[in-house]
Amino acid sequence: MTTDSDTPWLTDQEQRAWRTHLDVSRLLMHQLERDLQPFGLTNNDYEILVNLSEAEDHRLRMSDLAASTLQSKSRLSHQITRMENAGLVRRESCESDRRGLYAVLTEEGWDTMRRVAPHHVASVRKHFIDLFSPDDLQALRASLTPVAEHLRVQRGTI
Amino acid sequence: MTTDSDTPWLTDQEQRAWRTHLDVSRLLMHQLERDLQPFGLTNNDYEILVNLSEAEDHRLRMSDLAASTLQSKSRLSHQITRMENAGLVRRESCESDRRGLYAVLTEEGWDTMRRVAPHHVASVRKHFIDLFSPDDLQALRASLTPVAEHLRVQRGTI
DNA sequence: GGGGATTAATTCACTATTCAACTTTTAACA
DNA sequence: TGTTAAAAGTTGAATAGTGAATTAATCCCC
Numbered sequence A, B: 001m002t003t004d005s006d007t008p009w010l011t012d013q014e015q016r017a018w019r020t021h022l023d024v025s026r027l028l029m030h031q032l033e034r035d036l037q038p039f040g041l042t043n044n045d046y047e048i049l050v051n052l053s054e055a056e057d058h059r060l061r062m063s064d065l066a067a068s069t070l071q072s073k074s075r076l077s078h079q080i081t082r083m084e085n086a087g088l089v090r091r092e093s094c095e096s097d098r099r100g101l102y103a104v105l106t107e108e109g110w111d112t113m114r115r116v117a118p119h120h121v122a123s124v125r126k127h128f129i130d131l132f133s134p135d136d137l138q139a140l141r142a143s144l145t146p147v148a149e150h151l152r153v154q155r156g157t158i
Numbered sequence C: 001g002g003g004g005a006t007t008a009a010t011t012c013a014c015t016a017t018t019c020a021a022c023t024t025t026t027a028a029c030a
Numbered sequence D: 001t002g003t004t005a006a007a008a009g010t011t012g013a014a015t016a017g018t019g020a021a022t023t024a025a026t027c028c029c030c
Helices: A012-039 A043-054 A062-068 A073-085 A107-127 A134-156 B012-039 B043-054 B062-068 B073-085 B107-127 B134-156
Strands: A059-061 A089-093 A101-105 B059-061 B089-093 B101-105
Touching: A012 A043, A012 A107, A012 B012, A012 B134, A043 A059, A043 A062, A043 A073, A043 A101, A043 A107, A059 A062, A062 A073, A062 A101, A073 A089, A101 A107, A107 B134, A134 B012, A134 B107, A134 B134, B012 B043, B012 B107, B043 B059, B043 B062, B043 B073, B043 B101, B043 B107, B059 B062, B062 B073, B062 B101, B073 B089, B101 B107
Parallel strands: none
Antiparallel strands: A059 A101, A089 A101, B059 B101, B089 B101
16 A cells, blocks of 8 residues: 555545445345354355365365465364364365365265255345346446456455 | 245356455455554454544444444444553443443544544555446445345344 | 333353464475 | 475464343333
8 A cells, every 4th residue: 555645535426335335245244144054054164165065076275275265274274173073074185295185075064065055045146146137237247356356466465 | 034945046147246246345355454454453443433433522322333333232342342452442431321331532543543544545445446437336336235225124133 | 110121231151263383395496 | 415495284372253141221101
């Protein structure tokens, strides 16, 4: 950040857009978390399950999993430990790089995923996707994509 | 949530919109947090300061502050304790309702707010607002507003 | 005006996250 | 080759967040 003190304040429109975005982010995460609770999962748990489910052999290197879930290695490590204790994943060592570990979906993890996913999708639809017209959704994606890219670049250049 | 197992899966378009939204939310919060770090504030701290700054007499009832920042009372209580220790706010008892407390901005809190706000605005512009065309921003707000309203209703009916 | 429900806020015990320090293995390169 | 630097991952202590239980004041209404 340059410490520009001549940055213009947000206009009313901008202010409202910004706050609405903030509110939606927060309220949505809350709601999804609540909808997952009956299944004994958190949003974080679920995201790990999704990533592993979509990965080849249901396994990913810890680093890759951390990167794709945007978490720190430390946080992921703790997270995987918890999920390991819950029987959803296990760690397996990596032959090609003896520093490395895979997080692997267990049978139970995979079953859980298949059981919970429909409910989660319903939740995402009900509280987000289905509240937009197809055009609005398309516009949303289009205008958000460059923002995501910008932020990814920023993130890289720590 | 109804446990509809016949909810259609997300289309490719929907999937992408959804994941982009998720990524932007998370990356953005991260980036803002990072930009606030040099000033010794977290996003939460900053949001409390904003709310108090905008309130009459720089004071708000704990409950109102919790509601407007979408936090639980418990969390807010801890948060205010930390900010009190940091000298940014203080608690004051409420005459009209002896159960109640006000969180009040201290001089130092107000100074901090005035000092940090321009940098925060610059950060919000750089990483969010200025990445949209005015029309896109307007469209974003328009399509997000009903979502926020929907989620607020859900939240109320706990 | 007195008893039961509600509301404001905090506290306690527990879980989650962060940040820095650490171990082990691999890569670089002189 | 040896030696240093970088990367993968974990650990541990400190901080933050959650949810249920608790305290104290107010509301209600008969």
